[in-house]
Amino acid sequence: MQAFQISAAGCAPALTETDCPAPGPGEAAVALRACGLNFADLLMMKGTYQDTPEPPFTLGLEAAGVVTALGDGAEGFAVGDRVAVFGGSGGLAEAGVFSTERLIRIPDAMSFEHAAAMQIAYGTSHMALDHCARLQPGETLLVTGAAGGVGLTAVEIGKLMGATVIAQARGQDKLDVAAAAGADHLIDASEDLRSAVKALGGADVVYDAIGGDVWKAAFRSANPGARLLPVGFAGGEVPQIPANHLLVKNLTVIGFYLGGYMKFRPEAVRRSFETLFAWHGEGRIKPHISHTLPLAQAAEGLELLRSRKSTGKVVITMGGS
Template sequence: MQAFCIETKGAPARLCEIPQAPLGDNQVRITIKACGLNFADLLMQKGTYQDTPETPFTLGMEIAGIVAGTGNNVSNLKPGDRVAVFSGQGGLAESGVFDADRAILLPDTMSFEDAAAIQIAYGTSHIALEHRARLQPGETLLVTGAAGGVGLTAVEIGKLMGATVIAQARGQDKLTVAQNAGADHLIDAGEDLRARVRALGGADVVYDAVGGEVFKAAFRATNPEGRLLPIGFAGGDVPQIPANHLLVKNLSVIGVYLGGYLKFRPEIVRDSFSTLFHWHSEGRIKPHISQVLPLQDVATGLDLLRDRKSTGKVVIRINSPL
């Protein structure tokens, strides 16, 4: 079958032919129909992601498709079921074998493309804002990189949770995307972030997907007892946090890593995905997918992420045979 894989450490990912993996007793074989791209895929190519697998491996962290086979110990799924799987790897292929306890049944109303776009971006934001930061109605949420894959979902979920949302992004087109997702106030990346946020009353919760100088400015615009969520470092620099400033304003910096929960509290991820799928079926959330590309154009999709030319999610549609 075809897959977009990394064969040796340091080699570029490429489309190649690989054999089907054997099916274990507690696993399911999925005919993959769609796979979401993530910034972590770029880091895995460089070998700098915290969960980069040993080579050879296939990229692709979140998939949706149809169950083609089940292991001997799997009783809750059957061939023909439509499912989503937060796979961590192996998604950019025509087929894959995954642990059955990671598969979640899709609502009839959810497309494969939406299911592939919803898991990591929405799951990260939902767990970050509800489970970790305990965002409350009436609080002010600042989202940096607000038109990106995770930032846009934070805008949408923050608004659903009753917050006033300040969105920061680069350029009017991206700010308009954030506004359409529910942002109350818009700040261009070229403006003085600290001054603008403080003029709006400061931030109670900061959801930062950029890092670097943007995080520093947001840090200084956070209200006493505020909570800061360093989600990613798309700007390239991991910020160094001055502990003495945390003391002065009683601030909390809270780590969030969706994949980490699968290792010690997987029910947090399952419950979050169930909530998100329910919200989707009710029409309360709708993934913003800027590009849908075929498997042979994965490199183009990753370039869009690297060059920050996409908004929301880039999804790969895989026309796998059943």
């Protein structure tokens, strides 16, 4: 089979011929049909992601496909089941082996592309805004990087939860995407973020995937008692948080990492995924996929993320039905 792998530390990923894996105890073999790309894939390529496997390994944190075989003791699934998997790696291949604890059955009406695009972006936003920040109807939510993979889902879910959503993104095309997802107010990245948010009454919850100066401006735009979620650092700089400002304004900063929750609260992540898949079936949410490419163009897909030329998700497909 083909897999988009990193063979050794410091090596660029490449499409490689490798043996099809066999499932071990508690595992399922899955014929993969689609894989969602994430900023974390770029960090893994540099070896800077917190959960980078030891090489050789296959990139691709989230995927979807069909169960083809089960290992000893694997329960809850059958050969032929259509599933999504947040495996943490292994998704950019024609097949993979994953613990059944990582699988979730997907509805017949849901495409593999949508299933592969939903888990990390929607799961991060839903868990962060609902489980962690307890976003309430009528509150104001600020989303930075609002046309990106996680930012766009935060706009959509925040609006579903009854918040007034302020979306910040770079350029009119990306702002239009955020507006279509439900944003009430739009701020271009060229504008003074703090002043613009303050003019709109400040933010009760901040959802930031950029870091650096964007985080600093968002932090200073927060209302007293606000909750702030640093969910990523796409801008490259990890900000330092002044504790005295937390004290004076009664602010709460909540670190959130979906992969970490998968380790110590997997049942919470599974409930979130089930809720999101139900919302998808009801037509309440729909992944925005700006690019769909075949496995042979996985490198081009990752470059779209690196250069910020995509909106929402980039999905790689592996064929089949």
